[in-house]
Amino acid sequence: MSDVQRLLQGKIPGAATGIEVKKSICAICDPLTQCGLDLYIQDGRIIKVEGSKENPYSKGTLCSKGASTRQYVYSDDRIQTPLKRVGPRGEGKFEPITWDEALDTIASQLKQIKEQAGPETVGFFAGYAKFFRPFLKRLAHSFGSPNYMTESSSCYQAMSMAQKLVFGRPGGPDIMRADCLLVWSANPFHANPGNGRAIQNAKERGMKLIVVDPRVTPTSALADLHLQLRPGTDGALALAIAHVIIKEKLHDQDFVASYTYGFDEYKEYVQAFTPAKGEELTGVPASKIQEAARMYASVKRAAILPSASSVVHHTNGVQNYRAVFALAGLTGNYDVLGGNLVNPPSFIHTPGLIPTREHDFVQSRPWSDMPPRIGADRFPVWMDIIDEEAQAMHLPEQIRTGSPYPVKALLGFGLNYRMWPDSEGFRKSLEMLDFFVNVDIFMTDTCKYADIVLPACTSVERSELRCYGAGYIVFTQPAIAPRYQSRSDIDIIYDLASRLGLDDPLFQAGLDASIDWILEPSGITAAELKKHPAGMFVPNPIKPQERKYREIDFATLSGKMEFKSKVLEKYEDKSGHAALPVYTPPKYSLEATPELAKDYPFILNTGSRLPMFVHTRTFRLSWTSSLRPNFPSADMNPTDAVRLGIRQDDTIRIITPKDAVSVKANLTGMVQPGVIHMYHGHQAADVNRLFEEDYLDPLSGFPGFKSALCKVEKADERVVL
């Protein structure tokens, strides 16, 4: 073997091999992660993928999904060209068309619908990825529609809503400086590895770790204290912890006296939540509740790490999370270093410590200039609190009923109907649209209902702006040419803006000029960023500052941290939304519906993540799916399985009053007896069809995905998955 052959075999970059290493980022999962990639390219093709050591966030690491980047990019079932539907909706019959024909058709259809029915009858929806969201929202508003929606209508926004109801401005956990971290139903080792690493490092320097989670997870395994509550009882647990803190005078009395509203009523309300009562309601032993309260409230700096969806995926979710976040105010740990620190988002929810004009860019038109958003009548508190978007959970009903106004067209980017409760119901609503476009990397079941399908490219084939914490920012450039005829979602948005003839100077000026405009306060330009393909630190990062509330009022109606919400006081009589963080059991539960629980005795808890899958994005990859061969499956406790005569990998039926799905049984002590846990999104066993369309938190509109009732049967062996 020659030297060059040896170098080629080792995939060694250099002139002799023609292999070069290009920088990119992985966007398979959450925008808060996005690990750096080193892509080894030969003849325009990726031949090897490594984590980029230069990325200060991921530091050279990749999870199993990112390590499968080549399978993701070179998957055989990528959409190759723009497509026009030629068969009935859902059948999947399309014919290829040119980009010009596709974009001209979309522009003329949207203009016609706007003229005939009004701009609000066109919805703009962003699923995954997330990098183009500011641009899609600006497109919606420039078009005149208030109906920009995202998957955050069932992820993140209700968590943000709960924090805003308490503090006005959300605060993130400052893990690096915390003496104690209270992780509330989050498992970063599967969902956000950067936070997982931060927790491990902090533990090594002595930080105490309390984990609240109904399941046993890698995070709970690291904990000093694991509070394994029954799903949906988070509020009761938080109120019981508050009871101990107040009774033992562990709260920050100066902060409470000077900066809070409604403490006396809150204090009176938590009187009833003794540790014994907490144990009765949550299943967590009273002694552990006391220990957690003392551990969290006694240290100097304690932070709460919330999850974007776990706690708010309950019909009582926002009230539960208000009770949790109230603990940060009660102990004076809000907006302090080592507590829950307020750093404004720089770009797409990331508190990057980089000054930007993202908000002004996306909210190019005030809400008052546009008709009410989808969900405005049903979720008025959302409209008061959430500035970002319409409540997309109401979309299927509004398409179906045409009330209060019709929705005639949808421009979807990564729209997946399986994300909604009663996913089958939404699938049927899609059939009622006059015009539906979906942009995606792969031909999904949702795409089969679209009139036009457009092929999107992956993160390694496009440019993407990304802010990380600590003032680090990257504007990636394509590492390889887009496969087939795929294009960046942002290029599609800019092309549509042009063909729609929108009078918007930033769309007319182009992407780089728009990025320059957004980043203007940071002093960084798109041209400068292009010189640093692995990213760079901005010269003037925002310095983290604590206790800003001493100078600037809380962004609440009272100007203080609110144990009792003044916004909810407005709705208390009309809608029954309690102004205190009152605990009620989940809508379907042994406590609220004992008759139903006789027939459906298990708690159905769905939607957490496995390390190799993120939603439906990596089910199709052979590397990732080989790590969990018995999928789709549901986790059940072995004691329940023995009682029902179910063995590992038996086919079982999970049945709710709404519907049933068949899956493999996965017997594990990770779930408590009496709880069935199922992962979501799989085509062959879509668990969201088991939920009724209106099984929602009435405050936020978030689905109660994590606490419904079900029964389990061993399936007839003839059932084929």
Ligand code: SF4
């Ligand atoms: S999928 Fe994995 S490698 Fe990719 S950004 Fe997420 S955590 Fe990082």
